[in-house]
Amino acid sequence: MNTLSHGLSWIDLEFLGRSDVIAAAVVHGPGGAALVDPGPTSCLRTLEQELQGQGIGWDDVRHLMLTHIHLDHAGAAGTIVRAHPHITVLVHERGAKHMIDPQRLLDSARRLYGADMDRLWGEFAAVPAANLVPLAGGERITAGGRTFDVAYTPGHASHHVSYFDASSGVAFVGDVAGVCARDGYVLPPTPPPDIDLEAWRTSVDRLLAWSPSTLFLTHFGPITRVRPHLADLLDNLALNAGVVRDSLAEEGTDDEKAERFAEWLRQQLRQKMTDAEVDSYVVAAGFRYLWFGLARYWRKRLAGG
Numbered sequence: 154m155n156t157l158s159h160g161l162s163w164i165d166l167e168f169l170g171r172s173d174v175i176a177a178a179v180v181h182g183p184g185g186a187a188l189v190d191p192g193p194t195s196c197l198r199t200l201e202q203e204l205q206g207q208g209i210g211w212d213d214v215r216h217l218m219l220t221h222i223h224l225d226h227a228g229a230a231g232t233i234v235r236a237h238p239h240i241t242v243l244v245h246e247r248g249a250k251h252m253i254d255p256q257r258l259l260d261s262a263r264r265l266y267g268a269d270m271d272r273l274w275g276e277f278a279a280v281p282a283a284n285l286v287p288l289a290g291g292e293r294i295t296a297g298g299r300t301f302d303v304a305y306t307p308g309h310a311s312h313h314v315s316y317f318d319a320s321s322g323v324a325f326v327g328d329v330a331g332v333c334a335r336d337g338y339v340l341p342p343t344p345p346p347d348i349d350l351e352a353w354r355t356s357v358d359r360l361l362a363w364s365p366s367t368l369f370l371t372h373f374g375p376i377t378r379v380r381p382h383l384a385d386l387l388d389n390l391a392l393n394a395g396v397v398r399d400s401l402a403e404e405g406t407d408d409e410k411a412e413r414f415a416e417w418l419r420q421q422l423r424q425k426m427t428d429a430e431v432d433s434y435v436v437a438a439g440f441r442y443l444w445f446g447l448a449r450y451w452r453k454r455l456a457g458g
Contacts, residue, residue, distance in 0.1 A: 154207055157367065157375055158321035160298070164203040165374075166196035168225075169273075173334040173373045173430075174437045175225055178325055180218075180318075181209060182298025187216035189316065189325045190371050193228035194275030200229070211237045216296040220327025221313040222248040224262055224274040225437075226371055231255070231278030242280050243294065245305065246287035248312035252280040261346060265442055288314055301325075306360065308353025309342055315360060322366030323375075329356050331386040332372040332437050337426045339385040340418075341393060342372070342438045343446040350394055350450065357383050372437040393418070397447035407448065408441075415440035 155163045160182045168174040177200060178189035186209050191200060204210070211233070217240060219227045227244070230252065234240050244252055251258045255277050263270055288294075290305025294316075301316040309328040316325040332340040341353075360368070361383065368376040368383075376382050396417065400410045418440045422431045434440075 155374070157323050157369065158318075161318070161321055161323060162207065163369065163374060164200060166192045166199050168193070168196055169436060171433060171436055173433045176369075176371055176374050178369055179204070179207065179209065180297030180299055181207070181213070184295070184298030185215040186213045187218055187297035188214060189218045189369070190220055190226040190327060191217055191229045191233060192226065192371075193224055193273070194232050194277065195228075195273060197229045197232060197275070211240075214240055216240065217242045218296055218301070218316055218325070219244040219248070219252075220315060220325065220329075220371070221245065221310040222251050222258060223310065223328070224258075224277060226327060227252070228274045228277050231280045232276050234280050234284050235278055238281075238284065240284065241286055242284055243286045243288055243296070245312040245314045246289055248310075249282075249285050249287040251312075252285060253282050255279055265344065265439075265445075290314055302363070304356075304359045304363070306356035307347075308349050308356045311347040311349070311352075313356070315356075317363045317365060319363075322364075323369055324360060324363055324365035324367070325369045326360060327371055329353065330360065330368045330370055330376070330383060331389075332434060333370060333376060333382065334373045334430065334433055334437075335426075336376075336378070337430060338422045338434070339382055339389055340422075340434055340438055341386055341390040342443065343390075343393065343450075344439065344442040345446040345449050348446040348450045350390065353390060354387060357387060373433075393443070394447050394450070397444055398451045400444070401448060401451060407445070410448070411441040411444035414444040418443070 180187040292303040
């Protein structure tokens, strides 16, 4: 078992057979269990097996706590609730409607992933409205026998929230604190459609206001160097955003610019880690997609949007 604190653990979902790509957190206590970001349905069997190994059955799970609704974080939620309708799903109010009717979300994802959708993510089933608790940020909620503070933390996604357990000092931060495996490069995940650099910086300030001792990243795992990690995140976000902005004036199609950015980013990471470690980042974040999110941000800004 990967332990964060008493009653807090995490699972490597072994996405596509790889370690260090997608993690799900488990909260377990006398009040039952809760999962933070259960991951995609393609990893559901691994999730179930690992929960069983911890002595946790689906009858014990009371809540799914979603940081946001992207497929790698929330894809299994509807499938889980369909089989276990006693489970309640916590999600930001902007994401709730897409959990009830995911067609628009799936259409957007299909434009990115094309024929790989099913292989990567599996089913994304709807969640009945009666099973959803919409969040705005600022709430204090109870799940898994613990009390969590909720903060609205957009930047990566306009419907992103983070959860803080003051008793352990652990903040569950989804993607707003970046992608980082084994204390390596801190990569800002910037896929379309709603990257917002200003909101992201404000969200980092909200995380710091909690003074957490540990950040739990879906990609990947616990980070205890909290302030240096978040400083690196913002530095790399600014660097990557500048590279993408400059690329908009270059020759070539968007696909060509995205591939050049992806190769540049690979070179940045290779300065700090092995090729195998870089490959895990590519699987977690999809480097070429990161260009499109930042390009969309800049084009909206330059157009006055």
